[in-house]
Amino acid sequence: MLNPRRLVVLRAVLAAGSINRAARNLSYSPATISQHMTALARETGLVLFEKQGRGIVATDAARRLADQAQALVADFDRLERVVADLRGGQADHLAIACFASAAEQWIPEVVRTVRRHQPNLTVEISLNEPVDGRGRRQPDLDIRTEPASGVEVQLDGYRRHELTVEELVAVLPVAHPLVNAGQIALRDLGDEPWVDHDIYDSPIGQIVSSACRAVGFTPRYAARLDDHRAALRLVATGIGVTVLPRLAVAELPGGVVSRPLVNPTVSRRIVVHARQDRRRGDVIARAVAQLRVSAGSPAG
Template sequence: MLDPHRLTILRAVIAAGSVHAAARNLHLAPATVSQHLRGLARQTGLVLFEKNGRGIEATPAARQLCEASAETLTSLERLERTVEDLRQGRAEQIAIACFASLAQAWMPQVVTALRAQSPEVVVEISINELHPTGGRRVPDVDVRNEPLDGPPVHLEGYQRHVLHEEDFWVVLPATHPLAAHPVIAMAQLRDESWIDHDIHDGPTGRIITRACHAAGFTPHYIARLDDHHAATGLAEAGLGITVLPRVALTGLPGSLTMRPLTDPTVHRRIVAHTRTHPTRAQLIHTTLTALREAARRTRPSTPDAHWFRDHCDGPP
């Protein structure tokens, strides 16, 4: 059996780019790192590194081994954390994965419900847009979004629960000429400078891109980020517009406004995926109940397009 510690060191050397840099990161002596690499090479029968000038370069075999071992090492790290939690008496826990805007808008209510049920529970929340393979632990509840016109997503080993459907809105400076319109057609955004908040091209980004293509254009991005708060900060500075789902529209500064979109209207579906677990069934049920309640409270929180048509004659 391959030594997981040696595989971890291989991953560290490839990521750091040199033995000395990896040794500093791992708080090991360079000679110790080199010794482990030689042991892994003997164990696998592979050439893992080759000379490159004054340094070394990972071979394709080493990179493939590193990639293939990633999931196994992640599982072992999760197992070690479980053992530590059991040793420290922190046996009651639940892992939730979700996207960033939902973490801000809904997770306070979810964690409150979980703590009310089990005051000693530890709730771990990871952002699945940034960590698609899971956070520190395999998620017990995984909340994702998907397009309304696409096939429903099913995760192996999980049960699917539709929570909510919502629209996307354009966020722009209150002084922007388009702010005079109660509803904005996607085609009107063709020549705008766009600020992307989904640099990893996750489900949200793909939904927005498809809507732009349906309106006959490709958005011109002047900045791409992985945080919707940072995107609104750039919009507030007058650098461009951004398109956000309704759940992310809370707490906008007064210098920004938002308008519903049409032709096409941009939608998404929010779905919770729950797994069966023999000891965390009640915590998972409480989480799902709290998510459904949060979704119910979200629906009336933002005026719809009809409200703007009836109430907006000009810029807000």
């Protein structure tokens, strides 16, 4: 059976570029790192490192093993934190996974609300978009985007709450000719250069791409990245246009304006999946209630 700790060490060696640097980063001796790598090679039956000159280099097998171990290492890290919590008397944590604009606009008030009732609580917030990121702990609250007309996803062990349905808007440089329009037809952006804020094709990116295909075009990207704030800055320089949810344009930088999209309107549904945990049911319920207030949704 593979030792997860040795997979952690392997990833550290590859990230550092050498055994000596990995040893310094992990506060191990180089000999201990070498022993872990020798044992891992024996466990897997793989050649992980080869001599090159006076040093060694990682093989393709080592790199593929490290890549495939990413999710396992993340799960192992979370398990170790659970053990540490239990050893320390079950320190109280609330883990929230969400997308960036929800973290900016909604989560501060959630943190304030739950800590007002439980001052020793530590709230950990991780981003689950793009590429379904993994936090340090299994999330107690998982806030996600869905297509407004799509299938309602259910997660095992969680209760699903719909928070809101919001429309997406076009975002343009202030000097753009379409700025004077009260609303913008999506097809009118078909010949424009675009700034993509979702290079990893997470749910919001899929919603935008699907809407564009429905009116007969595929966006022509001048720039692609994975952060809506940086995308807004690129739009402000005149590089292109973009389409974003209203939550993401609550605080627009100078140099850009937003306009409603029509023909068709493009919408997303925001939901939160709340972990069913009897021990921490009260704090989870308080967090969900505050999310409903922030999203303007009726009480559940």
